[in-house]
Amino acid sequence: MRVITGTARGKRLRTLDGLDTRPTTDRVKESIFNIIQFEIEGRQVLDLFAGSGQLAIECVSRGALHATAVDIAKAAVQVIRENVKNCGMEDQIHVAQEDYKSFIKRIRKQFDIILLDPPYHTENLQKAVDLICEFDILSDGGIIVCESARDQVLNAPPAPYEMGREYLYGKSKVCVIHKKV
DSSP states (O other): OBOOSSTTTTOBOOOOSSSSOOOOOHHHHHHHHHHHTTTOTTOEEEEETOTTSHHHHHHHHTTOSEEEEEESOHHHHHHHHHHHHHTTOTTTEEEEEOOHHHHHHHOOSOEEEEEEOOOTTSSHHHHHHHHHHHHTOEEEEEEEEEEEETTOOOOOOOTTEEEEEEEEETTEEEEEEEEOO
16 A cells, blocks of 8 residues: 655555454545545644554645544554654654544544544444534534445434535445535
């Protein structure tokens, strides 16, 4: 797995061994960044369920001001830190080992882009979206990008949040939620 473009273009990223972490495929990752390409420059990014940190790293490589990568697994956090260091982004990416629920409830800042890629076929995606809306950690005009199994249904969030388009890629689905100003 490599960084697609930007300042860290071509840098090889390490992934977690085993089946507990499912990295976003290159096809889906490229599609996500085609969707949000004009939203990244100078933005604050949250990569929840970060796994290897590849989405946070890709955002910073493409001009995001800062990213926070959160994962509960100690082994994942070690891999993220190695990848961040390998890309020379220690000053731009904060890595946190924490459960997504406690992180959302604790954080006292807003993000412009929130990337959600929890394990498929769990309730974590819906719960994360609900908590993000409840604790209002998405800035006005911000977006949430959700990756899930193709057949997973995501309930519409409350106003001022609004469901955007859904994109299908094999067994995966990407949907975008916007927070209206």
